[in-house]
Amino acid sequence: MKTFALTTLALLLAACSSAPLKPPHAPPEPAPWKAVPADAAASGASAAPDAWALWADPALRSLQAQAVARNRDVSQALLRVQKAQLAWQASQQDQEPRPSLSLQTSASRPLEAGRLSRSMSLSAGLSYEADLWGRLSAATQAQAAQLEAQHTDVLAAQGLIRSQVAESFWTLAALAQEAPLIEAQRQGAAEILALTRLRVQEGKLLPIEVDKAAIALQALQVRQVQQGRDRLLQQLSLETLLDDSSLVLPATLQMPSTTLPALALGSPGEVLSRRPDVQRARWGVDVALAQQRVAQAARYPQLSFSLGVSTGGSEWRDWLDKPLANLAANLVVPLVDWRRLELQQAQAHTDVEAAALSLRDALHKAQVEIEQVAAERQALAAEAQAQAARLAEAQRTERLAQLRYEVGSIAKLDWLQVRNARLAAEQEAVQMRLRQALNQARLIKVLAL
Template sequence: MPRGVSRLARPVLSTLVVAVLAGCANYAGIRSDRQMAQPGQYATTQSLPAEQGRWPAADWADQFGDAQLKALIAEALKDSPTLDKARARVAAAVAFSETANANTLPQVGAGYSWTRQRLTESTFIPPAFAGSWQSENKAFLGASYELDLWGKNREALRSAVSTVHASEAEAEQVRLTLTSAIARSYNELGRLYALLDIARDEVGQRTEVLRVARGRVKMGLDTEVELRTAEANLAAAQVSVSALEGNIQRTRYQLGALLGQGPDRGLAIARPTLGVRDEIHLPANLPADLVSRRPDIVAARWRVEATTHDIKVAKAEFYPDINLSAAIGLDAFGWGRFLRAASRTASAGPAIHLPIFDGGALRAQLKGRYAEFDFAVANYNDTLIQALTDVATQLADIRAVDAQLVNATRSDEAAQRALRLAMAQYQGGLTTQLTVLNAQTTALASSQVVTNLRMQRRDRQIALATALGGGYTETAQTAQTVETVAHTQQTAAAR
């Protein structure tokens, strides 16, 4: 090319390159202003008072002093299909992260092919081969590497690693939910046994009333009405016993399922011997530390982190991809010349792809990533609010049950004394059967109230331990402060 023409072509070429780049797909105007909430921005000082309690340990169920409960939880953690599903999801996330990591590394491959073909006589093939059948042998060793100038593959790897951490935290949440469900079902089994004791006592009391009624009828002190009433009341009490025995059977089956076993496993569970831990104190610095103590909050945070990197991947798609490739090998017709130096072949060079017009596909993809980011942030904020509310609710329930237990216990003691007096007077002929029945009804109800409140308090203790994370602590290798994650996602959203 003449020198003068070359001088004129260069600025024209530069102008064309700038024009092409200016017309390329871009992500102008696509962004998000969503931000992760901080624990301190929610009002919790009254509902979550500052106390000097401790966070629950991983063996929090031991506080109830029942060795069987501890053994059941260990069995469930070993054999539960629910946990197996969670572990499988973690394994899938790990495998995906390994694939993402492979995309950041050079790829090397080798191959061989043999082809039997008739060569055409109508092209550039020389007469010696044209129109003949030949066997072509090819062997090659090739390598390729994407320069990843814009960090697309690196961000994809970071997203995959964040997904692994999220899956691990979600598996811990499944574990915590399972252990909590076992403890609460076990406590329910204990409640049903306690109510069964009360119901059986009622059967004994009403059997005694029937015996006295029969004697009084014989002596002419009572009529057939009192006798039949005593019989009906005894039958009703026996119905209550049968109903409770059925509920105990059903709860045993539920426990067998939670253990990852068949229903017969539940039948082998002995009667619970749960104790009660009286003092309840919240741990210090609760709102701030809860974000690393609850696996569901940790998982939600890692999901935000993953979508942040996904946004960067989607943005990198707008820039050119540059791939380097090289290959060496042998290519020859027939076997005789295949391994000769003359059959050597080699190639090397870059490949560049630049999106110019894609009908808006890349912008739509980026909008989708931002939508996922907005959802992840909203899910994190909602999870944090629900966690704080959960802790406050369980604490309030425990305090309320404690207050109720004081009066309920006093009422039950008075009702039991009244029943004993009424029964003694009825046996001595000093009062009617109606008085005894009224006293029995009151005593039965008060005993049931006390029993239910005690079991409800223990159930709330279990729920509080769960609400505080059940002993979970984010490991040092995966821990990140909320501020760091928030800064990362805000920077990505602003770009």
């Protein structure tokens, strides 16, 4: 009874030895959207888990599925999930009884003289630590939160891979659409250069006009060389993303339609809550809080029990004659090492504050990123309207110039220049569609759809 009373007193003193835990300050509510109109945030296509199905063609979705299944970054993220799951399972084992089994043998003989004596022993035991203050369960909760954080890394890697595959795919499609336009423009520039030389020889143009026409032709030739390089780079990028050095792309690559479906952003809180980086930061706070509870509970006495059976002797038959059984209780009071415990608890508190700050930082950066992509989307929509008006004007001008050339009111040189201007406008239209498509891919990525 005296021992029990002393043990109870020690437990009570340890329980009162520190202040209660204080949760970190909650992050502020996200501010309303600034670059997104209120009606645009509430209207549009629903935030489906697979937003790519709204407007990506089957060939692109097939490549995205292959990349998600085979990409090395995604595979590494999945391995980190497996590692975190094993650590979580190991922490669960700490709350269960731990068996042990040992076999020992020894031989001894006096240095002066004597007979060699041997002895052998066998022992089996079972030990268990009573989780009085929740230290072991808090450690398991920390590992579980870490496991969830690793799951968010997988989602982030998959979203990034899908976006990168789409960007390379559409860039290749845009290059394929531009190639015949640039070739037609190059042929026209070559004719313009030849006609300019004739008119200079006739004295109808200044010699400087030949240099201008040659520069225009050279720029188109350089553009064709750059196109070949860009196609190779995008092909290599796709092969890296899909981990396939012999990737064969479809013969015809399609860009998305000119009218892209609108996506409903939703409220800032709803959007930010599904971002993997924000989710990871939230799980980081849970990890830090659980580890803080571990540091707090480490100040309290630790009570463990052990049950063992052992036997031994110099002969095998002695093992059944002298078996021993023991039952022990062990009480450890770590409060005597209070300096080390204070440092551990201060470090755990600092980790909680750092995790809370990281969460607020992740929320702010995520909202700013979404605002930037949404603002770019609106600017591109305005630019697309202006570019479409320019293309329509260039097409009307070309038709008028062709009619005037056919009736002989203008020279062929003038008509070729007008036609090249229309081809340049069509190239800009292709680039505008590509920019809008890439913006849409980034929007899906930052919205984690």
